[in-house]
Amino acid sequence: MKPSLIATAAIFGSAVSAQAGGLDRSGQDIGILFEAGNRLELTFGGARPSLDGVENGSTGTTNTIGNIGETFGTLGAGLRYEVSPALALAVVVDQPYGSDIVYPGSPTGSALGGTTATVDTYAITALARYKFNDAFSMHGGLRYQEIAASVDLRGLAYGGLNGYRGEFDSDGAMGYVIGAAFERPEIGLRVALTYNSEITHDLPTRETLNGTPIAPPGVTEVSTPEALNLEMQTGIAADTLLFGSVRYARYSDTRVSPLAFDGAVDPTVPGSSITDIEDSTDYEIGIGRRFNDKFSGQIAVGFQSGGSDTLVSPLAPTDGAKYLSVGGSYKINDSFTLSGGVRYTRFGDAQAETGTPDTARADFNDNSAVSAGFKIAYTF
Numbered sequence: 001m002k003p004s005l006i007a008t009a010a011i012f013g014s015a016v017s018a019q020a021g022g023l024d025r026s027g028q029d030i031g032i033l034f035e036a037g038n039r040l041e042l043t044f045g046g047a048r049p050s051l052d053g054v055e056n057g058s059t060g061t062t063n064t065i066g067n068i069g070e071t072f073g074t075l076g077a078g079l080r081y082e083v084s085p086a087l088a089l090a091v092v093v094d095q096p097y098g099s100d101i102v103y104p105g106s107p108t109g110s111a112l113g114g115t116t117a118t119v120d121t122y123a124i125t126a127l128a129r130y131k132f133n134d135a136f137s138m139h140g141g142l143r144y145q146e147i148a149a150s151v152d153l154r155g156l157a158y159g160g161l162n163g164y165r166g167e168f169d170s171d172g173a174m175g176y177v178i179g180a181a182f183e184r185p186e187i188g189l190r191v192a193l194t195y196n197s198e199i200t201h202d203l204p205t206r207e208t209l210n211g212t213p214i215a216p217p218g219v220t221e222v223s224t225p226e227a228l229n230l231e232m233q234t235g236i237a238a239d240t241l242l243f244g245s246v247r248y249a250r251y252s253d254t255r256v257s258p259l260a261f262d263g264a265v266d267p268t269v270p271g272s273s274i275t276d277i278e279d280s281t282d283y284e285i286g287i288g289r290r291f292n293d294k295f296s297g298q299i300a301v302g303f304q305s306g307g308s309d310t311l312v313s314p315l316a317p318t319d320g321a322k323y324l325s326v327g328g329s330y331k332i333n334d335s336f337t338l339s340g341g342v343r344y345t346r347f348g349d350a351q352a353e354t355g356t357p358d359t360a361r362a363d364f365n366d367n368s369a370v371s372a373g374f375k376i377a378y379t380f
Contacts, residue, residue, distance in 0.1 A: 045373030070100035107154035114154030188235030340374030
């Protein structure tokens with residue numbers, strides 16, 4: 001038995017985009033490759049974060065910061081075609097990364113009021129899987145990805161950069177996926193390891209300060225992280241499956257250093273970045289149960305590693321996370337299956353910092369998010 005297949009972006013991706021664990025929203029899931037037969041999937045999800053804090057007085061203000069996390073939705077699709085018992089092809093469309101952060105308040109009367117961060121992406125991944133035998137297989141393919149972003153730095157915490165805006169227009173670039181799997185179908189065992197390459201984009205860039213250009217239009221090189229996904233499952237009793245995963249993403253290489261911003265932060269040390277995201281590791285373990293021929297359910301818990309300290313970017317004011325998700329899958333008929341679930345995420349406490357050296361400006365404690373999603377699958 002397989003677990004309920006409810007791995008939509010909203011359920012098993014990060015519930016909120018801006019956090020210590022990076023910008024993940026889909027987890028770059030390629031599970032459709034391991035399904036049977038020809039299959040079409042559509043996924044829909046949404047998340048409602050609650051991210052609020054309080055200024056610590058370092059800028060002379062102690063305002064309460066209302067919710068800065070915008071509600072967002074995600075869409076995804078996948079198509080699998082079985083060429084032969086040994087060879088399967090698939091195409092996956094997803095939104096792998098994203099951010100929707102808006103600080104309420106006045107930039108002249110608060111530490112961070114008016115600061116925003118928006119990141120939009122989509123990706124198309126073409127995949128193939130070849131089974132050497134019932135135990136060993138390899139998979140891989142190419143990924144085309146587009147990304148666009150904008151950032152506003154507002155508030156007294158930014159000093160002379162209060163009023164800075166960076167606009168990064170869309171750019172498309174290619175990466176690749178490669179992996180292998182070991183299976184023992186008679187006990188429901190599968191262990192799959194997948195490497196997702198870094199993808200480097202050259203984003204057309206405009207920088208302004210309070211609406212006035214402060215640099216000629218240019219190009220900013222930005223890389224989305226390389227990542228390694230390890231996914232495991234095994235039967236532990238009749239109609240019962242234990243499953244888990246580990247995802248490591250190398251976000252320390254994701255830096256955004258446009259010309260004027262870099263020079264304003266420290267002209268003597270190039271490479272100052274608007275973003276400051278540490279490498280992250282996400283762990284998940286759960287149990288799936290088939291109750292009858294039509295209905296299956298699952299429950300899972302997860303943990304996201306925090307940073308080396310609680311000082312974080314105002315654009316990512318959390319430090320790690322823990323979550324619980326529950327879901328189910330219902331087989332409508334021989335062709336259609338509907339699955340869905342909900343997830344509650346509790347974020348680690350963090351301090352938003354700016355300046356050189358890093359100076360804490362606000363405390364973000366006891367924050368959380370609720371997300372939900374569903375998938376409809378058609379086999380043919």
